[in-house]
Amino acid sequence: MTSETPQPPPGRTSYADRRKQRLDALAAASADEEGGVSLILSAWRRLRRNPVFLVGLAITVTFVVLAIIAPWLAPYDPAARPLLDDIRPQSNPVPGPEPGHPLGGDDKGRDLLSRLLVGSQQTLMVGVLATLFGLLGGVTLGTIAGAFAGWTDSLVMRIVDVMLSIPSLLLAFTIAALASSPSQWTLIIAIATVQVPIFARLLRGSMLGQRASDHVLAARSLGVKPHAIVFRHMLPNALGPVIVQATLVLAVAIIDAAALSFLGLGNPDDRRPEWGQMLGAAQPYLGQEPHLAFYPAACIIVVALGFTLMGESLREALDPKTRR
Template sequence: MCDERPDHPTRGGRPPRRRRRARHRQAPRRRDRARHRPARRPEEGKAKLDALAQASADQGGVSLVRDAFRRLRRNPVAMFGAAIVAVFVLVAVFAPLLAPHDPAQRFDELTKNLTVDNIPGASDGFPLGSDPLGRDFLSRLIHGSRQTLFVGVLATLIGLGLGALIGAVAGAFGGWVDNILMRVTDVMLALPALLLAISLVAMASRSSQWTVILAVAIVNVPIFARLLRGSMLAQRESDHVLAARALGVKQRSIVLRHMLPNAMTAVIVQATLTLSTAILEAASLSFLGLGDADINRAEWGLMLGVDGVRYFEVRPELAYYPALAIIVVALGFTLLGEGMREAIDPKNRR
C-alpha cells in the first residue's frame, strides 16, 4: 500500500504548494512596483476639483423654475394643453377683431326667414348661420370666449386671494385660530360645489354676472385654504424657518418672507386646475338660468342653455358648438395644470 496522496490540481490548475511558492516569488515584485510608484500629490486632486467647479460655474446653475419649465416643455400632453389655452386666450383678447359682426345686432338677411321652426343655417357672410333672434352665431361664439375667460379668471383670482389669506393665517398661527378656520372650510367642503354655488346665487335678489363670479369664487376658497395651510405647516419645521426664528426674526417677517413664498408654488399650480372647474361651474349656472339675465351678452353657458336646449330639435348646432368649446377649453386648462404639477413635483424629476 502506498500512502502517497495524488497531487490533485486546484481550481487554478496548480497544486497548493506550487501556488504558495508562486505567491512568494511575486511578492517582492509587487513591493518594488509599489515602492517606485509615484505618490499622488494633493495639488493634483485640488486641481481636478477646481476644474470641475470651473466647468460647473461656466455652465451656470439651473433654478427650480427653469428646471420645472424644461420638464414641462418635454411633456407633450402639457404642451397640447398649453396650445389650447393659448388659442383660447388669443381668441378672447382679439374677439372684436376676429368676429365678423356685432354679436348683439340683428340682421335682416337672417330674420326674414326666421321662424320658431326654422332657424337659418350657414349662408354668405354668416358661416355658422343665425341664432334664434337673428344674430350672427359665429360672432356670438367668438365673443363668448371673452366672457367665459373673464368670469373664470376673475372667480379663480378671488377664490385664490381669500383662500390664501385663510390658509396663511391658519398655517402661520396654528392653535385655536387654525381649528376655527379649518372647521369652517371643512363645512364648505362637505357640500357639493355646484349645490353650494346654486345656493349662493339663489340668495341674491337678482342674478347677474357678478353673482356668478362671487358664487364660483366662494366655492373655490376652501380648496386653496386647505392646500396653502398644509404647505405652511410643512414650512414651519423647515431648517431655514427654524434658523430665522433662532436669530430672533419677527413672526411677521418669517411668514411673509420665508414661509409664504415657498408655499405658494403648489397653490399657483392648483389655480390652473381650478380655472377649468370655474369655467364649468359658471357655465352650469348659466345653463340652469341662474347666470347673467342680459340676453345680449354672449356667454357659452347661456348660449347652451337658452338657445341650444330650447331649439335642439330645430337646429342642434346651437348646442353642439358652445358645448364643444366649453369641453375643449376645460380640457386644455386641465392638461396644462397636470403638466405643471408633475413638472414642479420633485418626485417626478428624471
C-alpha cells in the same frame, strides 16, 4: 502578527480611488449640465419637452388671444339680427349656414360665430375673476391657519371642512340663487366662494411644512419677528403648489360658470353672450338643431381641457416626486 492592508502595485489606483474619481466626474458633469439653475428654469426645461404641456399651452394661448380680440374679430355685433328675415317659424326656425354666416344663426336671427367669439370673452372674465377672488380668500385663510397654531388653526379649518363637505356645484348654486337678481357678478362670487376652501387647505398644508424647515428655524433662532418669518420665509416658499392649483381650478371655474348660466343664474341679458347661456338657450332646439348646443359645448370642453393639461404638466414638473 500584524495584518496590513494590501496596497495596489505602483502606478495603479485602488478600487476605492477609482470609485471616488468616477463619482467626482459624474458630479462635475451634472453640475455643468444643470449649471445651478433655479427651480422655475429647471421646470421649464422639462415642460418644453412635454407634448401634453405644449398642447395645453397652445389651446390656452389661443383661447386667451381670441377672447381679447373677439370684439374686433367678430364679423357682426352679437346683439344684431342680420338673419331675422331668414327665420320661418314652421319650416326654418333657425337659419342655417350661408355665405357670410359660416355657422348660421340662432333662433333670433343673430350670427352664431360672432356670439361664440364674444362669448369667449365673457367666459374668460368670469373664470379668471372667480379664480383670483377664490385664490385671494384661500390665501388669506390658509396663511392665518398655517402661521398660527392652536384654536385659530382649528377654527379656520373647521370652517373650511364645512364648506368642503357640501358639493361644490350645489354650494355655488345656493349662493347664486340667494342673489336678488342674477348677474355676471353673482356667478363670480358664487364660484369664488366654492374655490376658497380648496386654496386654503392646500396653502395651510404647505405652510405647516415650512414651519419645520431649517431656514424658518434659523430665522427664529436669530430673533426675526414672527410676521417677517411668515411673509418673508414661509408664505413665498409655500405659494408654489397654490399657483399651480389655480391653473387647474380655472378649468373647473369655466365649467361651473357654464353650468350656472345654463340653469339661468348668470347674466340674463342675452345681448352679451356667454357659452353656458347659449347652451341654455339652445335647449328647446336640441332635437332639431343640435349644432346650437354643440358649438358652445365643444368650446367649453376644449378650453377646460387646455387648462387641465397645462396645470397637470406644471404640477408634475414642479413636484420633486414626479419629476422625470
